[in-house]
Amino acid sequence: MEMAAPTSLSRLAIFRKTGAFQKLLAFASLILLIVVFSASSPNFFKFDNIVGILLATAVTGVLALGSTFVIITGGIDLAVGTVMTFSSVIAGVIITFGSGSIVLGIAGAVAAGALCGAASGFAVSRMNIPPFIATLAVMMMTKGLSLVISGTKPIYFVDTPDFAKIALGTSIEAIIPGFAIPNAVFIFFGMAIIASLLLSKTIVGRYNFALGSNEEAARLSGINVRRWKIVIYTITGAFSGVAGILMASRLNSAQPALGQGYELEAIAAVVIGGTSLSGGRGSILGTVIGALIMSVLTNGLRILSVPQEWQTVIIGGVVLLAVYADMIRRRNA
Amino acid sequence: MGEPLVRMTGIEKRFPGVLALSDCRFELNAGEVHALVGENGAGKSTLMKILTGVYRKDAGSIVYKGRETDIPHTKAAQQLGIGIIHQELNLIPDLTVAQNLFIGREPRKWFGLLLDDKELERRTLHWLEQLNVNVDPKTKVADLTVAKQQMIEIVKALSYHSEVLIMDEPTAALTDAEIRELFRVIGRLKSSGVGIVYISHRMEELKVIADRITVMRDGRYVDTMPAADASIERIIAMMVGRELEERTKIGSGPGAGETVLEVKGLSRGSAVKDVSFRLRKGEILGIAGLMGAGRTEVARAIFGADRPDAGEIVVRGRKARIRHPHDAVRLGIGYLSEDRKRYGLLIDMDVCDNIAMASLPRFRRRTGWMRDKAMERAAEEQAGALRIKTPGIRQKVKFLSGGNQQKVVIGKWLVRDCDILIFDEPTRGIDVGAKAEIYALLEELAARGKSIVMISSELPEILRLSHRILVMCEGRMTGELSGAEATQENIMKLATQRGA
Numbered sequence: 001m002e003m004a005a006p007t008s009l010s011r012l013a014i015f016r017k018t019g020a021f022q023k024l025l026a027f028a029s030l031i032l033l034i035v036v037f038s039a040s041s042p043n044f045f046k047f048d049n050i051v052g053i054l055l056a057t058a059v060t061g062v063l064a065l066g067s068t069f070v071i072i073t074g075g076i077d078l079a080v081g082t083v084m085t086f087s088s089v090i091a092g093v094i095i096t097f098g099s100g101s102i103v104l105g106i107a108g109a110v111a112a113g114a115l116c117g118a119a120s121g122f123a124v125s126r127m128n129i130p131p132f133i134a135t136l137a138v139m140m141m142t143k144g145l146s147l148v149i150s151g152t153k154p155i156y157f158v159d160t161p162d163f164a165k166i167a168l169g170t171s172i173e174a175i176i177p178g179f180a181i182p183n184a185v186f187i188f189f190g191m192a193i194i195a196s197l198l199l200s201k202t203i204v205g206r207y208n209f210a211l212g213s214n215e216e217a218a219r220l221s222g223i224n225v226r227r228w229k230i231v232i233y234t235i236t237g238a239f240s241g242v243a244g245i246l247m248a249s250r251l252n253s254a255q256p257a258l259g260q261g262y263e264l265e266a267i268a269a270v271v272i273g274g275t276s277l278s279g280g281r282g283s284i285l286g287t288v289i290g291a292l293i294m295s296v297l298t299n300g301l302r303i304l305s306v307p308q309e310w311q312t313v314i315i316g317g318v319v320l321l322a323v324y325a326d327m328i329r330r331r332n333a
Numbered sequence: 334m335g336e337p338l339v340r341m342t343g344i345e346k347r348f349p350g351v352l353a354l355s356d357c358r359f360e361l362n363a364g365e366v367h368a369l370v371g372e373n374g375a376g377k378s379t380l381m382k383i384l385t386g387v388y389r390k391d392a393g394s395i396v397y398k399g400r401e402t403d404i405p406h407t408k409a410a411q412q413l414g415i416g417i418i419h420q421e422l423n424l425i426p427d428l429t430v431a432q433n434l435f436i437g438r439e440p441r442k443w444f445g446l447l448l449d450d451k452e453l454e455r456r457t458l459h460w461l462e463q464l465n466v467n468v469d470p471k472t473k474v475a476d477l478t479v480a481k482q483q484m485i486e487i488v489k490a491l492s493y494h495s496e497v498l499i500m501d502e503p504t505a506a507l508t509d510a511e512i513r514e515l516f517r518v519i520g521r522l523k524s525s526g527v528g529i530v531y532i533s534h535r536m537e538e539l540k541v542i543a544d545r546i547t548v549m550r551d552g553r554y555v556d557t558m559p560a561a562d563a564s565i566e567r568i569i570a571m572m573v574g575r576e577l578e579e580r581t582k583i584g585s586g587p588g589a590g591e592t593v594l595e596v597k598g599l600s601r602g603s604a605v606k607d608v609s610f611r612l613r614k615g616e617i618l619g620i621a622g623l624m625g626a627g628r629t630e631v632a633r634a635i636f637g638a639d640r641p642d643a644g645e646i647v648v649r650g651r652k653a654r655i656r657h658p659h660d661a662v663r664l665g666i667g668y669l670s671e672d673r674k675r676y677g678l679l680i681d682m683d684v685c686d687n688i689a690m691a692s693l694p695r696f697r698r699r700t701g702w703m704r705d706k707a708m709e710r711a712a713e714e715q716a717g718a719l720r721i722k723t724p725g726i727r728q729k730v731k732f733l734s735g736g737n738q739q740k741v742v743i744g745k746w747l748v749r750d751c752d753i754l755i756f757d758e759p760t761r762g763i764d765v766g767a768k769a770e771i772y773a774l775l776e777e778l779a780a781r782g783k784s785i786v787m788i789s790s791e792l793p794e795i796l797r798l799s800h801r802i803l804v805m806c807e808g809r810m811t812g813e814l815s816g817a818e819a820t821q822e823n824i825m826k827l828a829t830q831r832g833a
Contacts, residue, residue, distance in 0.1 A: 201702050201703055202697075202701050202702065202703060203693050203694065203697050203701070203703060206686070206690075206693055206703065207693070209679075209682065209686075210679055210682070210686075210690060213679040213680070213681050213682050214675070214678070214679050214680065216675065216676055217675070217676055217677055217678055217679055218679070218690070219638075219657075219658055220636070220638060220658050220668060220670065220676050220677070221658070221662070221690045221691040221745065222658050222659040222661070222662025222663070222691050222749070223659065223690070223691075224657065224659045280679075280681050280682075281681070
């Protein structure tokens with residue numbers, strides 16, 4: 001018995017460690033939603049509608065992927081929505097008023113996002129400002145800067161028709177004819193893979209969990225906590241930059257007044273996916289599922305003709321349930 | 334003597350897959366201090382949790398004041414007059430002493446609409462006087478010393494008319510003077526007929542304070558004896574089921590090895606004043622002193638956890654600039670905090686992650702990917718070498734015992750190849766058997782050429798392990814002892830040698 005117990009225990013520990021159970025619950029909820037909506041309406045489980053759902057997930061999904069990093073440190077980034085807008089405005093300025101190079105525009109947008117993230121990280125780690133306040137400030141600053149730079153008017157990508165194809169083109173059709181899935185969907189899943197590798201296979205990911213688990217113990221283990229925190233906020237910012245490109249490409253314009261409110265949807269997706277707001281626990285797969293749950297819900301409720309006002313109420317309830325379920329799980333763990 | 338106050342017999346408690354208690358008994362008389370001792374995991378707390386209604390027993394009987402009693406929840410225990418003082422105090426720091434004492438049952442006036450502060454103060458003073466505790470009821474609890482806070486907890490328990498008081502490691506954070514004060518209060522409680530269950534790891538105390546001693550081991554009752562008849566060796570032998578060797582090796586260490594760490598004129602606020610010393614290779618340097626003498630502050634300043642105001646640190650002959658812990662770690666200095674859960678461990682992460690945490694860059698490929706296999710191998714090897722008892726290196730550290738957690742922290746620094754190790758109370762909260770293992774480990778590390786600074790409040794421990802002993806008092810270094818001078822008496826003399 002002495003011999004048997006440890007092996008089963010260690011298996012249990014591995015099970016817990018990978019968070020398999022946690023993802024299973026979120027995943028099961030997603031499947032359940034899909035089954036319920038498919039049964040309620042013949043219009044739900046159709047190729048075009050599913051593609052629509054995936055496309056709708058892309059922008060908030062990429063924001064949520066980025067937010068996952070900061071949330072695992074036990075922090076929060078309220079600026080991701082407006083940083084996204086700021087990045088798309090930068091892309092617009094470079095492409096429409098500057099060089100006209102799409103590649104340069106993309107690079108500029110991601111760099112702008114990363115820079116904003118670094119600024120948040122600096123305020124949080126060097127100036128010791130609580131993440132909520134620091135990123136609130138960055139949110140307001142980027143919101144204002146977007147309006148200043150653009151002169152409060154949308155920037156249209158009129159001279160570069162290829163820009164719209166970044167999100168809405170269907171490059172996959174070149175390989176599988178008739179399989180018209182927009183690039184944005186693949187970009188989202190691609191970013192998810194990158195995020196997942198960063199979090200589970202690199203040193204940033206390890207330190208990310210360590211910081212969220214016990215920052216003081218991490219510091220006393222000789223980890224340069226301040227530096228890594230800036231790195232983590234920078235990653236979150238860079239993801240916002242990618243989201244900015246997707247957003248601008250979908251709208252074929254940079255809309256400087258948009259963006260606020262997206263950060264809350266991103267946080268909701270992360271939390272539904274089982275990442276703990278108190279830090280130390282979370283996963284990218286969870287966030288992907290969380291983002292999908294949000295857009296499946298929105299889409300399904302719309303198909304069932306639930307008024308938009310009520311959709312918001314229901315999604316709020318889902319966030320509450322998800323966090324509650326997470327707390328019960330933790331109490332039992 | 335008639336019927337005892339409490340008689341627990343045949344107590345059994347099962348948790349899923351574990352028999353935590355089997356056929357346990359315990360008796361407590363009115364006006365008695367009955368010490369309950371045993372290693373961590375021996376079942377002391379479980380037994381006391383049954384008595385205070387936290388857990389329900391699966392079998393056995395509790396006879397309280399001559400009557401068979403069921404204690405289904407903590408409220409019932411409180412109503413019966415069974416109180417407990419936990420190791421972690423349960424007071425609200427921002428409220429006053431009086432507000433804390435009567436929280437949830439505040440005296441009111443005007444048909445219960447307003448709080449009656451005068452009455453509150455009167456009642457508080459009444460209870461404080463009962464135990465002769467000298468505290469202003471209007472002081473905020475946060476402004477009191479830990480010892481005073483503990484007194485307030487005792488007064489609070491008493492104000493619920495407790496007849497049984499359980500104290501869990503009450504002296505763990507107290508200075509000698511404060512312990513004497515606590516013992517005086519315990520004496521007063523005894524004479525008023527309160528029965529006291531006293532849980533402690535400090536053997537020396539038991540002889541002073543306890544009337545009887547009950548030993549538990551592995552969830553079973555071992556024996557009960559009058560404290561006067563019990564020798565420390567005998568109690569420990571009963572607790573661990575084997576004899577522990579006791580010896581002193583002061584002065585037997587490396588005489589004139591090279592100096593690996595030199596501290597010159599270190600100062601920080603009022604906690605550390607002009608501290609200087611040298612640490613030689615392969616040496617265990619003990620730092621003794623009372624609580625609050627500034628020993629932890631010295632360690633933290635050397636390690637870069639706090640910034641010193643003045644002073645110089647020389648590592649292996651070279652002046653070091655240590656501004657952050659990562660600077661110290663790069664120089665091969667490791668620090669084991671007295672509070673490993675807060676400062677040493679990532680409690681929700683597993684053994685492997687914790688052991689590797691200080692050395693992650695070593696397990697990184699040039700491409701940036703982590704070499705998980707290599708990391709696991711290193712952790713596995715270290716866990717084996719340190720004899721860490723765990724079902725696997727992927728077990729979360731929160732499920733390990735205190736001794737094994739401590740070994741995980743040691744492992745962290747060994748994987749990092751640190752050769753200057755600062756141990757701050759390395760055996761705090763660790764049971765007797767595991768203590769012996771940690772001692773052996775420290776000696777082995779020193780023999781392998783690691784240099785160790787060991788801060789400890791337990792004199793037998795510091796006398797047993799150290800080659801040299803430094804004594805601190807109120808932030809100053811008051812002396813260095815080695816050889817025959819190193820005795821408990823001399824240490825205490827230096828430790829109480831206030832301001833020159």
